Amino acid sequence: MRHIAELPEVRATADPHGPALADDSTTLSNAQFHARVEAAASILHRAGVRADDVVAVVLPNRVELVVVLFAAWRLGAAVTPVNPGLTDDDIRYQIEDSGAGVVIGEPGRAGVTLAVDDLARSAGPVAAAAPVDNLALIIYTSGTTGRPKGVLLGHENLAAMCTMIIGALGLDASDHSLLILPLFHVNGIVVSVLSPLLAGGRTTIAGKFSASGFFDAVARIRPTYFSAVPAIYAMLVAQPEGEHPDASSLRLAICGAAPTPAELIDRFQQRYGVPIVEGYGLSEGTCASTLNPVAGQRKPGTVGLPLPGQAVAIMDPDGALVAPGEPGEVVVRGPNVMRGYLGKPAETAATVVDGWLHTGDVGYFDTDGYLVLVDRIKDMIIRGGENLYPKEIENALYRHPAVHEAAVVGVPDAVLGEVPVAHVVAAPRARITAAELTEHCRAELAAFKVPVAILLTAEMPRNPVGKIDKKQLRALATHV
Template sequence: MHSAELPDLRARQDADGACIADDAADLDNAAFARRVRRAASALRARGVGRGDVVALLLPNTADFVVALFAAWRLGAAVTPVNPALTESEVRYQLGDAGAAVAVTAGPSPLAGALPVAELSTGPEDTTAPETDAGALALLIYTSGSTGRPKGVMLDHANLAAMAEMMTGTARLTETDHSLLILPLFHVNGIVVGVLSPLLAGGRVTVAGRFRAETFFDLVATVRPTCFSAVPAIYSMLAELPDHVRPDTSSVRFAACGAAPMPAALIERFERRYDIPVLEGYGLSEGTCASTTNPLYGRRKPGTVGLPLPGQQVAVMDPQGRIAPAGATGEVVVRGPNVMRGYLGRPEETARTVIDGWLHTGDVGRFDEDGYLVLVDRIKDLIIRGGENIYPKEIETVLGDHPEVLEAAVVGAAEPRLGEVPVAFVALRPGASATTADLLDHCRARLAEFKVPTGITLVGRLPRNPVGKTDKPALRSGTTALTTAG
């Protein structure tokens, strides 16, 4: 079944059945379908149709899900926008995606913005939903090695394949209730947190801003059967005071992705709350997940589990050959979940997807039981509490400062967030900029989560034998740096 048909189908099969809720609304299947049809009508009135792109600049609410399905009903794709981005970052994404309209939470300086309140008024769209499986469904933006965000093109066939994989692996049924705490501008939140349980006949509660102190109160109230989170969230929950003893009996499992989760943290969380944690691994380019520890079967903390049914996951050597069991190499993925490519970037697509294999840029190996162990990352990606940060983007911003000669950004370990970006900056001769000046410069141009947590002024950056910045030396701190000023 095509995703665009889901609201109408659920309404026909069980009009009064629970569908989606948030802090302000609790929609049954019939009400959800009506909201989607009204939103589709409002989008159509703005000229949105087949092949267009709709940007959703919205917080985690049921309205986001309504707008998502409304766009799909018209044959349009959706590009979710992180609300934490600066205006210039938002404008770049909308321009690169060619968005026909941006749906916003309220009045916006963006030209042609459509406030979400307008989606719930007016007539219902009565045309049949568009059902082309090859049509573009999502444009998920992720930073590239050049520092410029790029759009990952996922079609409806990608989404259907991933939802089927997740539904089978997690054994989702109409009795399941997903508590969504991950942001909806990530593919995980959309496909795993919303689409999969709804396709299985279950329901979704969209949580607002996550707070560890109140999370289990929400669990006690809505009684979910599953949720997905990042390691930073599990760390905060595991560190709650000892007197916090919540009722977690409704929860069948919790999923974890976006960044490696320490085995000790998994064990501590499971022991305290009696909730099995299914750690997995995947990329936006692979529609979210490629491996996961099994719900029913042996879970191996310290690994990211087994390949999902329907996908091939392998380790490849530098010559492009599949490496033997136990060997270390680049993790590659092949299957119906692999993206169509990067929007407007055929050369980058060709470098990333070769003979059907998605090259992840991650290094790993399979253990003796066939579980994937991630060893390192080829790329310089920094994962801060589940948010992907590419150093080049920060380096470019720092380099734009008139007093900066050169800059390098690396990840530094942080107990709760996993990693945070730190910068090393060499100033031009005679410059007087301070670290505070440089941080203010970054805050004006970058989302807060991308701003370095610290900047070290150095006389020069270390170089490797071929003249490139020696980032391993910066990470390890083994190279002596001359502090400027």
């Protein structure tokens, strides 16, 4: 296979009746998947889509979203997946910023020009574009600092990343991915769809995630792996104790998007008997840069080893690489690094310097070469001249058995500049007070690192990808 756009045809030719894709209402064999892609490509072509155009798709997770990806790629066009949960204003912003000429979604949604149900009505055969390394995806960042930026990923980025994922996870034709992350994010696309399909396996797209029904779905679907964010593992651990669920089909679970406390990983593995492989990466790096090994030592509290095929290093503020064990900014180099930010040459130049992608994360390599993330540079708290990393304080809070989730932010202080405030969600059925948690922190941390306030809350605010929204937490903490 010369190009990822040829995958549906290659699979249909090799094993027409084998399973490819499924969701809550549709099951597609390889031949049916190929036919759907061909029909959608002809409809897109009739709508005016040509090589180098951009197609936007505003849909929840369903097989049609994957069909659109391959149909657009067959024509040489790129796709920008839009979070359907955004406001109409934000949806229009992404459509206009990406330059999408055709927008696929449910009729009546903002900006939609082509109804998703029309994709199955073929307009006749259409010639495929020459298989070249066109732009493949425009993935929009979470937009924690202003409007989201469009990350430009080429087919060469996807090919490199999928090769790395397949190798690192040991994926083959026996693998069956259960997709629970959103397909407007690169993790869902690369780890749970493209990689298993390229390896000869298959994907089942779950509907709306339900912690209480998750393992019932696992028992029914029998996937071999799934990828999730820490919030999902926290919800699964918080489920009431009951009958031991059947998770025997799962050989591993993947965790990314945000650092996961070692305590949470241990609680999940002890309860469900499924090993968690924690990794790290950015949309700008096409998904992943490090991963704990599937076969080998997994080190909870680290995000694993650099993936073969890319370089991961630690850099000081002057741009010099530092020695192992020394903290600094995590930088990444390799064929997975993005082409740049759409329409933002200055921000691209500031982020990718001499081939190194500057992640904005602080970390260090331990003595075994595993990457340990300390925190985001922008989240660092400077308290009276002392540098505090929220993650260290959060990890101390997680060591209390009554803590389900913890997030620490800095808030302005007239004397010290900034001080730490902690937000905590208690474990189910646990009873805890802010005073008890403060005493726990005093026993675990130096005095200047102890939060000045601990706020108990029912749940954490989250961004569309599922990460805790610290911008909202800072706003809440300033009113303490």
